[in-house]
Amino acid sequence: MESEVCTMHFFALRKSALTMFMTNIRWRKLPEVTRCLKFTLRNDRTLPFIGRQQLYQAMCEIIREVQRWGSKHINLFPEPNLTNPSGSKRLFNGTDHLRLFYPYFVWKHSSYQIDDYETAKEIISKECINWPLMEFQFAACYAIQDSLNNDWKFDKLRRKTIRQQIGDHPVYDFWLSVLDDPVQWKRFFRPDAPLLSQPVSLILQFAMTNGFIELVKFIWLKISITHQESIGFICWKKICFRAQHREIVQFLCHHLCTINPTGLARLTWDCFYEKIYKATLDEDDLSSFDRKDNLHKLGLLLQSWCPRLREAMLARENYRAIGDMFRKNRKEEFALFLEYLNHSQLNMARDVVDRLFDIKRTTSNRQLRQMVIRRQNTVG
Numbered sequence: 001m002e003s004e005v006c007t008m009h010f011f012a013l014r015k016s017a018l019t020m021f022m023t024n025i026r027w028r029k030l031p032e033v034t035r036c037l038k039f040t041l042r043n044d045r046t047l048p049f050i051g052r053q054q055l056y057q058a059m060c061e062i063i064r065e066v067q068r069w070g071s072k073h074i075n076l077f078p079e080p081n082l083t084n085p086s087g088s089k090r091l092f093n094g095t096d097h098l099r100l101f102y103p104y105f106v107w108k109h110s111s112y113q114i115d116d117y118e119t120a121k122e123i124i125s126k127e128c129i130n131w132p133l134m135e136f137q138f139a140a141c142y143a144i145q146d147s148l149n150n151d152w153k154f155d156k157l158r159r160k161t162i163r164q165q166i167g168d169h170p171v172y173d174f175w176l177s178v179l180d181d182p183v184q185w186k187r188f189f190r191p192d193a194p195l196l197s198q199p200v201s202l203i204l205q206f207a208m209t210n211g212f213i214e215l216v217k218f219i220w221l222k223i224s225i226t227h228q229e230s231i232g233f234i235c236w237k238k239i240c241f242r243a244q245h246r247e248i249v250q251f252l253c254h255h256l257c258t259i260n261p262t263g264l265a266r267l268t269w270d271c272f273y274e275k276i277y278k279a280t281l282d283e284d285d286l287s288s289f290d291r292k293d294n295l296h297k298l299g300l301l302l303q304s305w306c307p308r309l310r311e312a313m314l315a316r317e318n319y320r321a322i323g324d325m326f327r328k329n330r331k332e333e334f335a336l337f338l339e340y341l342n343h344s345q346l347n348m349a350r351d352v353v354d355r356l357f358d359i360k361r362t363t364s365n366r367q368l369r370q371m372v373i374r375r376q377n378t379v380g
Helices: 008-025 030-043 049-076 094-099 116-126 132-141 156-166 170-180 184-188 198-210 213-220 225-242 246-259 261-280 288-304 307-328 331-339 343-359 363-379
Strands: none
Touching: 008 030, 008 049, 030 049, 049 094, 049 116, 049 132, 049 198, 116 132, 132 156, 132 170, 156 170, 170 184, 170 198, 198 213, 198 225, 213 246, 225 246, 225 261, 246 261, 246 288, 246 307, 261 288, 261 307, 288 331, 307 331, 307 343, 331 363, 343 363
């Protein structure tokens, strides 16, 4: 959980894993580096087995985070199948551009998470000095006003050129419109409008589903509560199904739970139970990699939801999440759910577990029941 204090062992492991990763990555493709590091750790006999195992687990966290960053920022580039004004197809691959930025990652302290905003500023200041198009793309998606309002760098002629190159992207179309004509601000954000204007709706949907929290926060306070609820509910289900961007989940959960907690709980249950159902599948139906990925997404959602929504999800349908994990003997998921139950919910979950244990008294079920009892004694 977030409140846990990191140990010196964690910091040493994190530093070692990050150093090894950044030394090997350079501009290489991520799958190639993953295979190389896996082979190195498997054949390096200078470290004890447990040390190599812990280093490999830390490396997996880092690679997962870099994959998240890459899948998020590939959306900076318009669809490759579109054509430019000259009629020729765009032949570049966005991932090739992104590999250039690996050396500029800024990692958050005490975690294996990339600070996307600080990384974007680092890329703009060091890699985009003579690359105005890429600077505009990063500045637009992160709402970096100092860069966007630089009339010397983005004058009228350059903005026209940028529109011809990437104007079919919702974020760039929005910013180019308001920079060319400041009156558009009032037209886009009319408080008396029954519906959100199309450019604002498109840019918010893009920012929410792809994790650009700075852009969401920039626009959020400029729209009415009714519009916040409508656009938030439209995107919420997709965000929870993906379970990639914890800051977006935290932000929307905090605001939507304040506006309409009942509707949010009803909408969230389908997403949550889909991941519960995946956790109950057998090995023939779900690979070990997919199972680990599903567990990671479950942990991200439970950690990112506000206490009110989290309690509602775990208690839904008479603690179905707890009961399903107990019946299927899923120890990792079961322990994860117990970690987020409060004292009163633990008592209710204990009743559910006791009833199931009376039906089937096996050794594995007894161990899970003991986990609940130990958790009760710890929280109580």
